[in-house]
Amino acid sequence: MNKEFEFSHKEDTTATVNLPLTSQPLPPHYSMFLSSPGQFTAKVDAELKKRGVAAAVAAEEDGVEMDRQSPFMKEHYEHLVAAVEVEDEEEVDEFPKDPTTTILLDLPLEGIPSGIACDVCRVKFPPPQGEGSLQDPFRCAGCCQTFGSPGVSPPKNRERERSSPFRTMLSERHFSQDTFPRLLGREFGISYILRTGMRLPVMILQKKGLGLQILQEEAGEEVLSVEKVVQLLGGYTRVPVIDVERQQEEAENNWNLFKYQYYYDHPELRQRPVNVISLEVTGSDLGDLITRPRTVQQIDWSDLVWPKEEAFPKVQLYVLMSVADCWTNFHIDFGGTSVFYHLLYGQKVFYLIEPTPENLAIYEGWSTSTLQDTAFLGDLVETCTRVEINPGNTVIIPTGWIHAVFTPVDSLVVGGNFLHSFNIPMQLQVAALEDRAKIPIRFRFPYYDEMQWHAAAYFLQQLEAGSKLSSWESAGLLPLVEHLRPLVDDNSRCKGTKEQLVLLQKLEFLAQQFLQQRQGQEKQRRQQQRKQQQKLHQ
Numbered sequence: 001m002n003k004e005f006e007f008s009h010k011e012d013t014t015a016t017v018n019l020p021l022t023s024q025p026l027p028p029h030y031s032m033f034l035s036s037p038g039q040f041t042a043k044v045d046a047e048l049k050k051r052g053v054a055a056a057v058a059a060e061e062d063g064v065e066m067d068r069q070s071p072f073m074k075e076h077y078e079h080l081v082a083a084v085e086v087e088d089e090e091e092v093d094e095f096p097k098d099p100t101t102t103i104l105l106d107l108p109l110e111g112i113p114s115g116i117a118c119d120v121c122r123v124k125f126p127p128p129q130g131e132g133s134l135q136d137p138f139r140c141a142g143c144c145q146t147f148g149s150p151g152v153s154p155p156k157n158r159e160r161e162r163s164s165p166f167r168t169m170l171s172e173r174h175f176s177q178d179t180f181p182r183l184l185g186r187e188f189g190i191s192y193i194l195r196t197g198m199r200l201p202v203m204i205l206q207k208k209g210l211g212l213q214i215l216q217e218e219a220g221e222e223v224l225s226v227e228k229v230v231q232l233l234g235g236y237t238r239v240p241v242i243d244v245e246r247q248q249e250e251a252e253n254n255w256n257l258f259k260y261q262y263y264y265d266h267p268e269l270r271q272r273p274v275n276v277i278s279l280e281v282t283g284s285d286l287g288d289l290i291t292r293p294r295t296v297q298q299i300d301w302s303d304l305v306w307p308k309e310e311a312f313p314k315v316q317l318y319v320l321m322s323v324a325d326c327w328t329n330f331h332i333d334f335g336g337t338s339v340f341y342h343l344l345y346g347q348k349v350f351y352l353i354e355p356t357p358e359n360l361a362i363y364e365g366w367s368t369s370t371l372q373d374t375a376f377l378g379d380l381v382e383t384c385t386r387v388e389i390n391p392g393n394t395v396i397i398p399t400g401w402i403h404a405v406f407t408p409v410d411s412l413v414v415g416g417n418f419l420h421s422f423n424i425p426m427q428l429q430v431a432a433l434e435d436r437a438k439i440p441i442r443f444r445f446p447y448y449d450e451m452q453w454h455a456a457a458y459f460l461q462q463l464e465a466g467s468k469l470s471s472w473e474s475a476g477l478l479p480l481v482e483h484l485r486p487l488v489d490d491n492s493r494c495k496g497t498k499e500q501l502v503l504l505q506k507l508e509f510l511a512q513q514f515l516q517q518r519q520g521q522e523k524q525r526r527q528q529q530r531k532q533q534q535k536l537h538q
Helices: 030-035 039-053 054-061 071-076 077-083 141-148 158-162 165-169 190-198 226-231 255-264 294-299 357-367 424-437 448-464 479-487 499-538
Strands: 003-008 013-018 202-204 274-280 320-324 324-330 338-353 385-389 394-396 402-418
Touching: 003 499, 030 158, 030 385, 141 190, 141 255, 165 402, 190 294, 226 255, 226 320, 274 324, 294 402, 324 357, 357 402, 424 479, 448 499, 479 499
Parallel strands: none
Antiparallel strands: 003 013, 202 394, 274 320, 320 402, 324 402, 338 385, 338 394, 338 402
């Protein structure tokens, strides 16, 4: 379902980019454009302004510099490449002057064809200039910094040897007992969601009957591993890693899957824990071998309301690779998405906080201040629940739940995010919180408002057809209208179309009519119950 865009470079050959899978590697010649003079940047900047792309305007107003290294540019490179025809007549160096000290972004994915391959990341660098024998095996500067020179172990991190600070922090605290529902795979279905509204986290002990399939299974055991991930996605695929101690993505994107596999397979060389939690694989060779839980597919807006002929937001499948002592601080998944989370091996411990109005207010204050660096959020709320997840378990985390994750041992997870119809008010509440916190667009749900428009069109179609909506679904109709209304107001920066305005007017009218009918039916039901009770007492 991926769209394919093509762009030409100065050698008049063609590279293909699959869109909009942002976790894919950069196209082979795009890195050269990033290394070239400012002509490409100027063209992109002018094109964005000319087209009036709302996200670009918002980025400018927030003071985000729209240069070739800005987060906005990196997040949307596929759209920019598609939008701008690059005609670079200037000479572009084949490789940087000092390639062994440069980040991987400055070279094509596999490096220079005639170069020497690093023994860790396997990128080919040009031979060193000048006198002196070539180191064998050769290791690039970036990998030497992470793992030390070949045959020489890096200095031991004595602080890490003593104890993980996160492990110590968690062991000193008391958490509430886990009483969340436990289900069999077949029990997590539409009937369960209609009955509960999916308001509590759910632990599914075994995936049998859940509809979740991961590769081929041998003798009942799943065979996905870090090595298999590398084989299917390609070792040169760049992967964003989180520096756990700083709780930030590494500024220099100099990790590919070959390098991460080496790190994962050599615990004795780890100087610090790094975490891979945003490797999205939808539409890849790996993603095509994974089937999401059946019920998730039935309610996911990407499947239910997004037009089949359009490339959809790619947030449906992630592979999470974590080493021991990784910690992800408290957060809410983007856009209020719900999450399915299946542990293949290892162990995970979740710390969960219910999204009550009070807890959300505390979370917002904590996450937008220096408290995030100094205070443990679980200490600031009344209840924080510890949930231990073991191999074969699948967890469903509902909309808005605040959670942190600790990894006691090396682990591998398959999961995915999804918007749905059963808690629209909370989804929109989280999106509003993200707006107030000015979360950068690269960390938000892609095409969020477009998804809300498709949902509105879907609900209008359902109401016009006389379909019955559950109370959970109908409760979200008017909040959805109120969310979209500012986008079509006359004073809106990105004024909507006449068709969108008509759609909202119709949806609001039919939603109010539907809710009034439901209230009348509920009133009649209560009256009948009272009459029956009176007869029993007579």
